[in-house]
Amino acid sequence: MKDLHIETKCIQAGYMPKNGESRLIPIVQSTTFKYDTSEEMGKLFDLEASGYFYTRLQNPTSDYVAAKICELEGGTAAMLTSSGQAASFYSIFNLCQAGDHVVASATIYGGTYNLFAVTMKKMGISFTFVHPDCSDEELEAAFQPNTKAVFGETIANPALVVLDIERFAKAAHAHGVPLIVDNTFATPVNCRPFEWGADIVIHSTTKYMDGHDATVGGCIVDSGNFDWMAHKEKFPGLTTPDDSYHGITYAEKFGQGGAYITKATAQLMRDLGSTPAPMNAFLLNLGLETLALRVERHCQNAQKVAEYLNAHEKIAWVNYAGLEGNKYYERAKKYMPNGTCGVISFGIKGGRTAAEKFMSRLERAIIATHVADARTCILHPASSTHRQMTDEELVAAGVGPDLVRLSVGIENAEDIIADVAQALASV
Numbered sequence: 091m092k093d094l095h096i097e098t099k100c101i102q103a104g105y106m107p108k109n110g111e112s113r114l115i116p117i118v119q120s121t122t123f124k125y126d127t128s129e130e131m132g133k134l135f136d137l138e139a140s141g142y143f144y145t146r147l148q149n150p151t152s153d154y155v156a157a158k159i160c161e162l163e164g165g166t167a168a169m170l171t172s173s174g175q176a177a178s179f180y181s182i183f184n185l186c187q188a189g190d191h192v193v194a195s196a197t198i199y200g201g202t203y204n205l206f207a208v209t210m211k212k213m214g215i216s217f218t219f220v221h222p223d224c225s226d227e228e229l230e231a232a233f234q235p236n237t238k239a240v241f242g243e244t245i246a247n248p249a250l251v252v253l254d255i256e257r258f259a260k261a262a263h264a265h266g267v268p269l270i271v272d273n274t275f276a277t278p279v280n281c282r283p284f285e286w287g288a289d290i291v292i293h294s295t296t297k298y299m300d301g302h303d304a305t306v307g308g309c310i311v312d313s314g315n316f317d318w319m320a321h322k323e324k325f326p327g328l329t330t331p332d333d334s335y336h337g338i339t340y341a342e343k344f345g346q347g348g349a350y351i352t353k354a355t356a357q358l359m360r361d362l363g364s365t366p367a368p369m370n371a372f373l374l375n376l377g378l379e380t381l382a383l384r385v386e387r388h389c390q391n392a393q394k395v396a397e398y399l400n401a402h403e404k405i406a407w408v409n410y411a412g413l414e415g416n417k418y419y420e421r422a423k424k425y426m427p428n429g430t431c432g433v434i435s436f437g438i439k440g441g442r443t444a445a446e447k448f449m450s451r452l453e454r455a456i457i458a459t460h461v462a463d464a465r466t467c468i469l470h471p472a473s474s475t476h477r478q479m480t481d482e483e484l485v486a487a488g489v490g491p492d493l494v495r496l497s498v499g500i501e502n503a504e505d506i507i508a509d510v511a512q513a514l515a516s517v
């Protein structure tokens with residue numbers, strides 16, 4: 091499907107029914123799969139043959155959907171996970187063990203930051219956080235001899251910083267390690283990080299991919315471009331025999347395009363089990379079918395809302411990469427020429443009090459911690475997710491007391507703007 095457009099892949103990739111089979115992907119709601127002989131089953135356990143035996147490791151419904159996302163990103167192999175958090179964790183833990191180190195963007199999603207800085211630190215994996223706009227010297231200085239990966243977000247949630255993917259890929263490759271990019275906000279409709287040198291992409295499919303507030307999920311995609319064997323000593327998990335599979339060496343047996351995802355499935359899913367339910371994979375697929383349509387509308391609407399806010403006398407500042415003059419306008423044009431995402435952040439004159447009043451007057455936009463789906467929703471971090479912080483701490487975290495995060499949905503833009511206008515009028 092390499093030559094097809096993204097809209098066609100959203101509908102058709104991943105599953106093509108044979109004669110007489112269901113047009114829509116089947117929901118294989120079964121924990122186990124039956125075999126005629128123990129010998130056949132044994133081959134599956136030895137990774138000598140491919141096939142399904144237990145849904146904790148793999149399920150056909152999930153695999154159809156993973157194959158679709160794989161084609162959307164232009165990768166060689168992919169797997170679904172039960173959440174975006176699980177995808178972030180596996181993407182790193184598949185390469186690292188206690189004593190290893192990762193360079194990560196400092197503006198990543200708060201949940202990912204906590205996973206890295208607190209939970210994975212307890213496992214003995216350390217992280218150095220650098221701002222995506224740091225100097226080349228600072229980026230260089232972040233690497234250590236035990237560094238095994240670099241991690242960043244295409245568009246950071248909620249800071250909306252656009253990552254210079256080429257620069258980060260170059261730095262990672264100069265140190266013989268892969269670049270992992272969380273492409274949740276841009277989606278492959280707007281940006282395909284592999285085309286800019288990223289090696290592995292992860293998603294919280296909970297956001298635009300599902301798009302309807304229905305299912306939590308994640309995905310990991312491998313570009314197949316990273317040569318593990320060329321850096322044999324850094325990645326023993328991929329380049330030396332796995333005793334738990336009779337001495338298979340993933341990079342030899344499954345090649346550059348298959349080793350990473352096979353290992354993540356065979357080891358991490360087997361041992362940790364962050365498996366999505368087949369029903370959730372089915373629902374995710376329904377979202378994916380309209381992803382290209384929805385993302386286009388999200389961007390059109392967000393652009394209109396951002397321009398409206400930008401011209402409003404009661405608004406102190408607006409952060410949206412689609413606005414000319416935004417710090418990331420040029421970089422976004424390069425990596426995402428068709429648009430960035432539907433999320434805008436802004437501040438109202440009058441700070442925290444004005445923000446709280448504005449929020450309480452909205453009639454259409456719902457107050458929710460969620461972002462990036464069909465419904466317009468809004469959050470004032472200072473009075474909700476970040477309410478334990480002082481104003482000084484909020485500023486230091488890049489989430490000032492006046493910051494409002496607006497996730498523009500796919501309703502009619504005039505209705506969204508009218509709602510914002512009437513709420514602003516009462517401030």
Ligand SMILES: *Cc1c(COP(=O)(O)O)cnc(C)c1O
Nearest residue numbers: 173174175199247274294296307
């Ligand atoms: C929400 C989010 C995650 C975490 O995903 P869950 O599906 O909630 O586990 C990771 N990265 C980004 C950019 C997100 O927005």
